[in-house]
Amino acid sequence: MSGISPPLNDILRGIRSGMTAGRIAITPFREIVPPPVRGFVGDLVSGVDFFANKVDRASSFVARNFMDSDRVWRRDGCWTLGELAARPDGDSIFAPLAHGVLRSAYRRFATGEFLVSEMRASLAFSQAVAVSDRDHSLLPVELLRRLLDGEVIHRAPFGEPVEGEAARLSAIALILWLLADRTPQTEDNDLLDVCCDAAGHIDRHLSVETSDPAAIVVAISECARLI
Amino acid sequence: MSRPALSIVRNRAGEVKRDVRRLRWFRRAFLEQVASVSGHTRTGYDVDTARLAGAFLTWSKEIDRQKPSAEADKRPFVDFAAGLMLRELIVAGPLTARRSGSDDPGAEPHAFWPEGYAYVTFCLNIRDAVLQQTYHETAGTSATFHDLRTWWSFRENVAEDPRLALPFLELFAGISPVWTRPDSFLARREAKPAPVGAGKLRLVWNEGQGPTAEGPRDLARGTLDPSVSLVIFDLATLSNYSDIYVTALAGYIQDFGTSINLDETRERFLRAPLNLAMTYVALKTGQVCPSAFISRFKDILAERREQDLQLLPGIQSVLKDLSAASVDIAVLSTGDAEEDAAVLGRLSRLTPGGSASGFGDVLLDDVGGGLLDDRAVASCVLVSDDRQKLIAARKAGMWTIRLVGEGGPEKPSGAGSQDFVIDSFFSFPGPAL
Numbered sequence: 008m009s010g011i012s013p014p015l016n017d018i019l020r021g022i023r024s025g026m027t028a029g030r031i032a033i034t035p036f037r038e039i040v041p042p043p044v045r046g047f048v049g050d051l052v053s054g055v056d057f058f059a060n061k062v063d064r065a066s067s068f069v070a071r072n073f074m075d076s077d078r079v080w081r082r083d084g085c086w087t088l089g090e091l092a093a094r095p096d097g098d099s100i101f102a103p104l105a106h107g108v109l110r111s112a113y114r115r116f117a118t119g120e121f122l123v124s125e126m127r128a129s130l131a132f133s134q135a136v137a138v139s140d141r142d143h144s145l146l147p148v149e150l151l152r153r154l155l156d157g158e159v160i161h162r163a164p165f166g167e168p169v170e171g172e173a174a175r176l177s178a179i180a181l182i183l184w185l186l187a188d189r190t191p192q193t194e195d196n197d198l199l200d201v202c203c204d205a206a207g208h209i210d211r212h213l214s215v216e217t218s219d220p221a222a223i224v225v226a227i228s229e230c231a232r233l234i
Numbered sequence: 235m236s237r238p239a240l241s242i243v244r245n246r247a248g249e250v251k252r253d254v255r256r257l258r259w260f261r262r263a264f265l266e267q268v269a270s271v272s273g274h275t276r277t278g279y280d281v282d283t284a285r286l287a288g289a290f291l292t293w294s295k296e297i298d299r300q301k302p303s304a305e306a307d308k309r310p311f312v313d314f315a316a317g318l319m320l321r322e323l324i325v326a327g328p329l330t331a332r333r334s335g336s337d338d339p340g341a342e343p344h345a346f347w348p349e350g351y352a353y354v355t356f357c358l359n360i361r362d363a364v365l366q367q368t369y370h371e372t373a374g375t376s377a378t379f380h381d382l383r384t385w386w387s388f389r390e391n392v393a394e395d396p397r398l399a400l401p402f403l404e405l406f407a408g409i410s411p412v413w414t415r416p417d418s419f420l421a422r423r424e425a426k427p428a429p430v431g432a433g434k435l436r437l438v439w440n441e442g443q444g445p446t447a448e449g450p451r452d453l454a455r456g457t458l459d460p461s462v463s464l465v466i467f468d469l470a471t472l473s474n475y476s477d478i479y480v481t482a483l484a485g486y487i488q489d490f491g492t493s494i495n496l497d498e499t500r501e502r503f504l505r506a507p508l509n510l511a512m513t514y515v516a517l518k519t520g521q522v523c524p525s526a527f528i529s530r531f532k533d534i535l536a537e538r539r540e541q542d543l544q545l546l547p548g549i550q551s552v553l554k555d556l557s558a559a560s561v562d563i564a565v566l567s568t569g570d571a572e573e574d575a576a577v578l579g580r581l582s583r584l585t586p587g588g589s590a591s592g593f594g595d596v597l598l599d600d601v602g603g604g605l606l607d608d609r610a611v612a613s614c615v616l617v618s619d620d621r622q623k624l625i626a627a628r629k630a631g632m633w634t635i636r637l638v639g640e641g642g643p644e645k646p647s648g649a650g651s652q653d654f655v656i657d658s659f660f661s662f663p664g665p666a667l
Contacts, residue, residue, distance in 0.1 A: 032281075207287070208291045
């Protein structure tokens with residue numbers, strides 16, 4: 008962000024404010040920039056290529072915070088669900104990864120104090136892999152169920168109870184995030200935002216197809232494909 | 235004001251058609267578009283990205299469901315897909331404009347409906363990029379895009395029926411809108427004009443015996459092909475109902491202090507949703523129409539219908555001849571089932587014997603509908619004055635007869651050139667005996 012001039016910072020602040028709960032505010036540039044630099048901003052508006060690049064960079068800075076741990080990174084990017092399931096130490100990689108993603112996702116859906124347990128995340132992953140050993144296609148739905156049943160996101164001491172819907176949406180976002188394909192050009196910056204946005208769509212499937220794991224798997228897989 | 239640009243499509247030359255099917259790209263492009271619109275119009279927006287994702291996912295599912303396989307359909311599908319995108323954005327409503335008290339809602343389309351303006355701009359820019367990159371077409375902006383009256387109509391109509399987003403986007407793009415079943419690609423494909431020479435109209439008529447300037451009773455009438463077993467009359471062609479409707483609506487609009495003549499009323503509002511007339515009155519008077527606008531007009535229309543409705547001259551003779559030849563008769567609905575039933579009921583009372591059976595037992599709502607399932611389509615004739623219905627019927631393989639108004643047949647042109655044309659029921663071809 009250091010290379011971005013002050014007017015652009017203001018513009019980006021206008022765009023990125025209110026990130027919680029999937030809301031983004033976009034403010035007319037001319038209203039947030041003082042008169043002497045309006046001409047410059049006007050040039051930016053007409054040259055939106057430059058502007059869009061700056062948005063990407065700002066997004067990247069914001070979103071990388073949840074992935075600070077080196078443990079969750081491979082040399083060429085983040086692990087996918089399939090890769091983790093195939094590794095004997097998959098649960099120990101999954102635990103910190105789930106911690107970072109769930110913390111970031113839950114904050115987007117709810118306010119208040121909460122905890123994410125790496126131990127419970129690790130257990131949920133191991134159980135889901137074991138149960139879906141015969142049919143790997145069921146792993147996403149098994150993992151989702153165990154993340155929720157195992158209360159991986161749970162109440163902090165002296166905190167308010169965890170919001171069930173927010174915890175469910177966060178877990179769905181994590182599953183989608185692990186299933187979405189990545190290319191060398193993939194910006195991990197806003198991928199979690201996108202997965203959080205799409206989580207509500209899957210949640211509506213869950214509410215009507217709770218007894219049909221295969222249908223839920225199809226919905227999750229299809230959604231991940233489109234992300 | 236020119237249409238706000240979307241530069242991200244230029245960064246992905248040749249790949250927009252593929253990229254737009256990914257939520258991460260779609261989201262970024264949409265946010266950039268809103269920022270661009272915001273910069274141009276000085277309007278602030280709040281974006282609900284979860285709703286945006288919902289719109290995208292629903293749109294993608296619909297695209298997958300209706301995606302054509304034939305190469306020839308892929309280009310028109312681009313227009314269709316852009317319209318579907320607009321429909322889903324309008325339904326999901328991811329944008330909320332920040333309005334201020336100083337905004338003038340009537341000055342420009344973007345001020346009148348900031349959210350709709352952003353959606354339309356986005357969909358047009360995506361469509362244009364795909365057309366340019368994939369089909370090397372240069373798409374421009376239609377003057378309609380800047381026409382505030384169209385935006386009034388657009389907003390009111392999609393609020394009532396979001397499917398109408400598709401034909402309105404076509405209007406904004408400067409292409410012919412498809413108003414009938416607009417969200418079905420299959421239906422609109424079948425409604426396309428038939429290629430010249432593909433119709434069967436000439437077979438209906440005995441060559442050399444077309445309508446002349448002589449009196450209608452003196453016309454040497456041709457005969458229907460012996461294979462014809464069903465004649466479907468468009469309800470609008472059976473009576474003077476269209477004239478009653480136009481006259482009543484023109485008078486009703488004038489009651490609001492706005493002058494409009496019959497020709498303009500017919501051109502603007504016949505076969506169009508009634509709330510278009512509401513929009514017209516509101517624009518002319520600067521005042522919002524009363525909520526009872528439509529119901530009050532329907533009351534007036536019902537009264538006129540009872541007083542003035544008449545069968546068109548010659549139709550009773552045609553019905554009698556067809557019945558004598560054991561040719562079945564049906565009536566094609568004009569779209570408003572309640573109104574159609576009332577008109578048909580009144581017409582039935584006007585026929586000798588007062589029986590509805592004179593018009594057949596079935597009121598169809600689709601030219602290719604279920605009544606035809608157990609019948610050879612090639613044995614059916616549609617009689618109508620509506621080019622779109624006639625084209626649809628021809629595409630389905632039916633015979634068609636086009637009824638034109640006073641002044642005789644129009645010059646054959648375009649899609650209608652293959653209809654057999656009559657200027658009254660006195661020149662209706664008789665059944666083969």
